[in-house]
Amino acid sequence: MSSERILILGANGQIGTVLTEALRNKFGNESVISTDLHPSKLTSGPHEILNVLDKSGLEAMVNKHRITQIYHLAAILSARGEQDPQNTWKINMEGLMNVLTVSVEQKISKLFYPSTIAIYGHSTPKQNTPQEASFIPATVYGISKIAGEHWCNYFYNRYKLDVRSLRYPGVISWQSDPGGGTTDYAVEIFHAALKEKKYCCFLEADTRLPMIHMDDCIRATLELMDAPAELIHIHTSYNLASMSFTPAEIAAEIKKHIPEFEISYKPDFRQAIAASWSESIDDSVARRDWNWRPKFDLASLTEDMLHNLKIKLNH
Ligand code: SER
Numbered sequence: 001m002s003s004e005r006i007l008i009l010g011a012n013g014q015i016g017t018v019l020t021e022a023l024r025n026k027f028g029n030e031s032v033i034s035t036d037l038h039p040s041k042l043t044s045g046p047h048e049i050l051n052v053l054d055k056s057g058l059e060a061m062v063n064k065h066r067i068t069q070i071y072h073l074a075a076i077l078s079a080r081g082e083q084d085p086q087n088t089w090k091i092n093m094e095g096l097m098n099v100l101t102v103s104v105e106q107k108i109s110k111l112f113y114p115s116t117i118a119i120y121g122h123s124t125p126k127q128n129t130p131q132e133a134s135f136i137p138a139t140v141y142g143i144s145k146i147a148g149e150h151w152c153n154y155f156y157n158r159y160k161l162d163v164r165s166l167r168y169p170g171v172i173s174w175q176s177d178p179g180g181g182t183t184d185y186a187v188e189i190f191h192a193a194l195k196e197k198k199y200c201c202f203l204e205a206d207t208r209l210p211m212i213h214m215d216d217c218i219r220a221t222l223e224l225m226d227a228p229a230e231l232i233h234i235h236t237s238y239n240l241a242s243m244s245f246t247p248a249e250i251a252a253e254i255k256k257h258i259p260e261f262e263i264s265y266k267p268d269f270r271q272a273i274a275a276s277w278s279e280s281i282d283d284s285v286a287r288r289d290w291n292w293r294p295k296f297d298l299a300s301l302t303e304d305m306l307h308n309l310k311i312k313l314n315h
Pocket of ligand 1: 118
């Protein structure tokens with residue numbers, strides 16, 4: 001039995017709900033404490049209400065549960081973030097600063113911080129975006145995440161805090177719903193295909209974005225956190241890639257399973273956000289350092305999403 005005691009912040013989000021279960025399977029139900037602004041979406045395991053802006057509440061939680069590792073998932077994403085830039089900055093940055101300082105003060109052994117494709121901007125090479133390039137993000141979410149990466153790197157260098165991070169592509173899941181992101185269309189489209197046989201997309205047909213299946217996303221997170229510290233050479237955040245596709249391409253793939261499915265397009269403000277991001281990612285540093293390999297491609301993702309979502313929706 002591992003002696004790790006894990007705290008998850010923002011556990012009710014798209015990634016949080018699935019990661020909480022994965023960590024409970026690995027470390028045991030009672031060793032993984034989920035926290036969120038709201039009551040738990042899961043049926044078992046310890047859960048506490050916690051706001052990441054409440055530093056003393058966070059400190060008390062770490063002490064009470066004798067926490068050794070933190071996964072800090074609480075953030076406002078790209079599309080929702082643009083509705084209130086100052087509040088997005090406050091939640092994303094003050095939240096992270098609280099987590100970093102409490103982690104050092106309470107001698108947390110490992111911290112996970114998610115970054116994103118939203119750190120890339122118009123000046124970043126769009127194809128095979130390298131690990132290091134010009135990053136001038138177009139959204140407040142992207143600005144907060146690139147600043148967050150630099151703060152993580154600073155805390156590693158200055159305080160030897162073992163903080164690890166991935167630049168997640170758009171995450172596609174049947175297990176949980178996304179909220180407030182620009183890549184959310186790629187989950188909505190499966191729900192609409194099964195329920196209505198049609199979908200109106202808020203991005204243009206040929207908008208290519210990097211995406212990943214939730215199972216690969218969770219496995220990447222666990223593998224990064226398990227890797228021996230001496231293999232981790234990136235202390236900002238690792239580029240992470242799996243697949244890239246456009247709305248037209250995923251619609252064509254869905255049509256192979258649901259021939260009557262139809263897609264239409266009505267781009268909104270999220271088109272400009274997507275247009276500022278990369279189309280494909282070079283993740284060779286993650287592959288080299290901790291042996292990252294994605295398992296899903298567009299065909300297997302589509303098959304898996306339709307299969308599992310159908311079962312879920314029928315229950
Ligand atoms: N999925 C996120 C978003 O669309 C990107 O990190 O905002």
